[in-house]
Amino acid sequence: MIGCFSSFCVVNQTLVLRLPNGLSRTLLKGPFLKTQHNSQKVQQLLSRKVYMSNSENLKEESVWDYPRPPRLERTRQRLRVVHRGKVIADTQDGYRILETSHPPTYYFPPESVNRSLFRESNLKTFCEFKGTAIYYDIHVKQVVIRNGAWCYPETEGLYKPISGYFSFYGSKFDEAYVGNEKIIPQEGDFYGGWITKNLKGPFKGAPGTRFW
Template identity: 85%
Template sequence: MIGCFSGFCTVNQTQVHRLPNSLSRAPLKRLFFKTQCNQQKVRRQILSRKFYMSNTEELKEENVWDYPRPPKLEKTKQRLRVIHRGKVIADTQDGYRILETSHPPTYYFPPESVNRSLFKESNLKTFCEFKGTAIYYDIHVEDSVVKNGAWCYPETRGLYKPISGYLSFYGSKFDEAYVGNEKIIPQEGDFYGGWITKNLKGPFKGAPGTRFW
């Protein structure tokens, strides 16, 4: 097994510039209205917070509909952090991000950058057509347990081999998550783990009605 914590690894897992061609016109109007509402919600969240420039590099404007499929894996110079109940769960400036059409980026932390003493492997397993099988971890912080808060691909393949054993986190399940000095907004949905920053343009997959985009 490559880079995971346990002795074994089982496997598993504004404006619309483009929308999938498979959507019919009638549902599209309803979907567009829902999407605009969700985009306005994200915009209000962004405007209500104070932002600071990253201490490493400036975030460039990106449209998630310009991200490729299969997804692109790239290094990031941004400092990445996850904090819960005042305790640092993970902190790195040596991470990766994955860019996939319609999704905000997911960020991957090297195993040595996380507080391993807080992690316990759960029974959840999922499968990704690109990265292979994933295992999940519950994070134990004092008297709280973040169920399936992080996941790991112990043996990724092809283009994604560099993140074998790396950890990614659901921003929605932790008190704070940061890209640079910017506190992120979690991607909607119970399956996706993207992190939204102010430089990103959507709409973002994850809201009700978008699962099969």
């Protein structure tokens, strides 16, 4: 029910955000005064970027069903990297690479990372599929995370969409998340995959698995 006057309206309604998992969140409840201030507030609520990603919605996957050459696919799961309470990267517009025996590696668009913390290191590696990767040290509160992130600046072919994107070693940071789930880093110091509870192994990376 809406009652209108010359200078304001009284609105008796509820604004509810419907979430994909069947839940809902009430943002506003009436009655309230529909003044210019409240109209701006409603617009801010409606335009606010709401992260609804939840790793509990991920289907079960076996890393032995992943292909080789690896598959690149978009993911709308919220991806985050945090160290000492500071957000290093945060996106819901990333990619993941799926390769036989490996947990996924996740790639963040450049606008989603805090580049002010990055310093290019001298390390470079070569991938037969994606080309040459360059690495970055991450500087956070007087701590330097050596070679904590990498990037393929000139990837071609199937992997061209991730040119200039960044990926992170979960093992080198305090926290890394897929959706609401804190990941388990892939073993070893080279591959950098992120393990979530929906994944089935065994996973490459531990001693003795180099030639899997």
